[in-house]
Amino acid sequence: MASGLDMKLLWFSFWMYLAAFVLFTVYAAVRRRGLGLTATVVFLAAFGLQTAGLAARWIITTHPPLSTMYEYALTMSWAVALSFLIVMARFRRIVLGVIVSPVLVLVLVIASLLPKEASKQLMPALQSYWFYIHVTLAACAEGAFVVAAGAGIIYLIRRKGDGEKEFLPSHDFLEEIISRSLRIGYPLFTIGALFAGAIWAQYAWGSFWSWDPKETGSLVLWLYYTLLLHQNMRGAWRGKTLAVMSIVGLAIAIVSFVGNLFFGGMHAYV
Amino acid sequence: MNEKRKGAGEGFISYRFAVAVIAVLFGASTAGWIATELVPPDFLEREELYRLAWGTTTAKLVGILRLYDPFHSSWYRLVLALFFVVLLLCVVTRWRRLAIGSWRAVPPESADELRKKGFSFELSWRLLESGAGGPKDPLVRYAEQFGRAEHIEAERLRGHFSCIAALLKKRGFSIVSRADASGIRFAASSGRWRSPGTMLFHIGVLVITIGGVIGSFGGWREMMFVRVGSSAPLPRDSALTLRVDDFEIVTTESLEIKDFISTLSILDARGDVVVSGAVEVNRPMKAGRCRIYQSEYTIDENEFERSRIRYSLRDASRRGTFDLVPGSSARVADSTVDVTAVRFIPDFRMGPDGPFSASAFPRNPALEVEVAYAGETERGWLFLYHSDFNKPFAAPVDLVLDRIQPVYYTGLEVSANPGSGVLFVGFAAATLGLLAMYLCNPRVVKGAAGARALVVAGTEYRWKASFEREFAALREEIRTEIGHRGCS
Numbered sequence: 068m069a070s071g072l073d074m075k076l077l078w079f080s081f082w083m084y085l086a087a088f089v090l091f092t093v094y095a096a097v098r099r100r101g102l103g104l105t106a107t108v109v110f111l112a113a114f115g116l117q118t119a120g121l122a123a124r125w126i127i128t129t130h131p132p133l134s135t136m137y138e139y140a141l142t143m144s145w146a147v148a149l150s151f152l153i154v155m156a157r158f159r160r161i162v163l164g165v166i167v168s169p170v171l172v173l174v175l176v177i178a179s180l181l182p183k184e185a186s187k188q189l190m191p192a193l194q195s196y197w198f199y200i201h202v203t204l205a206a207c208a209e210g211a212f213v214v215a216a217g218a219g220i221i222y223l224i225r226r227k228g229d230g231e232k233e234f235l236p237s238h239d240f241l242e243e244i245i246s247r248s249l250r251i252g253y254p255l256f257t258i259g260a261l262f263a264g265a266i267w268a269q270y271a272w273g274s275f276w277s278w279d280p281k282e283t284g285s286l287v288l289w290l291y292y293t294l295l296l297h298q299n300m301r302g303a304w305r306g307k308t309l310a311v312m313s314i315v316g317l318a319i320a321i322v323s324f325v326g327n328l329f330f331g332g333m334h335a336y337v
Numbered sequence: 338m339n340e341k342r343k344g345a346g347e348g349f350i351s352y353r354f355a356v357a358v359i360a361v362l363f364g365a366s367t368a369g370w371i372a373t374e375l376v377p378p379d380f381l382e383r384e385e386l387y388r389l390a391w392g393t394t395t396a397k398l399v400g401i402l403r404l405y406d407p408f409h410s411s412w413y414r415l416v417l418a419l420f421f422v423v424l425l426l427c428v429v430t431r432w433r434r435l436a437i438g439s440w441r442a443v444p445p446e447s448a449d450e451l452r453k454k455g456f457s458f459e460l461s462w463r464l465l466e467s468g469a470g471g472p473k474d475p476l477v478r479y480a481e482q483f484g485r486a487e488h489i490e491a492e493r494l495r496g497h498f499s500c501i502a503a504l505l506k507k508r509g510f511s512i513v514s515r516a517d518a519s520g521i522r523f524a525a526s527s528g529r530w531r532s533p534g535t536m537l538f539h540i541g542v543l544v545i546t547i548g549g550v551i552g553s554f555g556g557w558r559e560m561m562f563v564r565v566g567s568s569a570p571l572p573r574d575s576a577l578t579l580r581v582d583d584f585e586i587v588t589t590e591s592l593e594i595k596d597f598i599s600t601l602s603i604l605d606a607r608g609d610v611v612v613s614g615a616v617e618v619n620r621p622m623k624a625g626r627c628r629i630y631q632s633e634y635t636i637d638e639n640e641f642e643r644s645r646i647r648y649s650l651r652d653a654s655r656r657g658t659f660d661l662v663p664g665s666s667a668r669v670a671d672s673t674v675d676v677t678a679v680r681f682i683p684d685f686r687m688g689p690d691g692p693f694s695a696s697a698f699p700r701n702p703a704l705e706v707e708v709a710y711a712g713e714t715e716r717g718w719l720f721l722y723h724s725d726f727n728k729p730f731a732a733p734v735d736l737v738l739d740r741i742q743p744v745y746y747t748g749l750e751v752s753a754n755p756g757s758g759v760l761f762v763g764f765a766a767a768t769l770g771l772l773a774m775y776l777c778n779p780r781v782v783k784g785a786a787g788a789r790a791l792v793v794a795g796t797e798y799r800w801k802a803s804f805e806r807e808f809a810a811l812r813e814e815i816r817t818e819i820g821h822r823g824c825s
Contacts, residue, residue: 192618240802271630273558274558
């Protein structure tokens, strides 16, 4: 297989996501059903290309695409796209694509700025099955947090009381999407990023926890979402506050994600 | 006084207070995260320099708050201790309710308490029994509107209830009911593992914290670099000695590092081998109370095992090889040219301050030699993989580095953590708890089937929108089932 095939497929998927974003936006404005379906088909095609691109990279590198920040960003965006497709299939809300597609484009733009070398050899510390558990669950968790933040943004831009005229989903529906995404992301993050990460660190470095910048960032993020879920459960952070807090959570997740580029430490993989 | 004390106690373990403590821990962790990036870890060693740069007050504050290592400071430990105590109190005071109390739902005391709930409906038996045509039947509508009593006998009521119970069971609910003169009151619950899961998760976090504290106070880790072929006492265990029998860097064809492998022997005081084996990254070795991890390796630039140099004497057209060991000289065949090894660099790079090694991995090995001939000496570099760049010497000899064996020091981390077993138990408990919490969808439906009407309410649920759909579907199923099939 040509070594550049993965890059080509991923490049095409980026443009398809961008096209889907434009179509979703136009659909949101004019509300033509045909346009919405076209946007969905384009999005599905982009997802298919991205899946093929990731599979090609997996075959080329001989390991799952999770070892560099570029690959992690690709996998995370793939998890976001998959979550969106599941939510859309379940709730039939095409308009959610207005938020998910630009988020995907943004993640892919960030990914494109990162080093993309495809290395066949994983560095010794990464040669463990804990690596796959840790990174896959963390990527899925962060994907769920991205979906929560996306729904939070729609919640904030949706006007109140427009009823039938409002093309965006209802506030109740959006709140449930935020809530569900957080409740999917939180256990995945706790088990994958924290527990699996700590157990793996014990095998690789001889210590469950080293207060490495990335580890501390994960702890901060976990504490934030713990706080958010507790407040949500006791009814304190609902509605608009929940929407704002889910966006703040994503901001912390981004700092934690890219933190190793600036902070260094034991997670300094690029 | 007692009331006041009770109030204070409840306040300390209230949900609100617990959330406040999580917020404080989040704030403290964020502050520590930022501090580690702003304050260099060598603050203590270079305190005077930082005092000049930042001013006395800032430097003093950094020192007092231990911002160069905030997660081992007393203020952070205090916050952690507070978190632990509150979590412990939450678990102790709520375990009965979460683990046992919520296991089975209790039927309602009366139909009135159900009418106040957000999700509820009340349907007369007459309406239900009249089936799909009921809402259009003027007699039924009259009865519904004006509350005309339409009592049904006990036998029919039991039949209707068994029909409703069967519908609920089909949806995964388990049912508890009580029958008395006023009718049948019931509670149907599903996903009840969630509350014990919540309890288990919190206990898991507590156990993890305890394991962390045990490891923090009773554990240790030390780094040791041992030369291949030599021995060193195991840290904190005077009875055992570690010997490095071999060290290998496994690489791919393109010189990418696949693994580091150290072959070790642990010897007792008499020199007998207690345990031996290979240690790789991610595959530690257990020795006594501690574990040995392959962490890294290094090369001393002034050392190498031996090197082989190919020579070619220009005037005599003679070729051959000779070995060179560090610090020694060798005469090239029977000529008057002497060669001395000066310096070895495993991964040669040229920087502004001269040559340096980019890494400890022998990616570009180079040997600096001093050539002495006819009273003159000159120095030059010989490259293992790039002989084109070798220095052409004024002496009548061409030298090529044929082989060089660096001296490796394997970097082993030796650590002991008496809290690791506790931590694993905590991870297992918390993971099981989380799975129970998030895979279960707890719902409670309560109802009162009286002589005149049926009142049903959704009293507990997790997802409002989906429960709303389920509750509406249940209402329709009850209407259809009793109306059309005549369950009774």
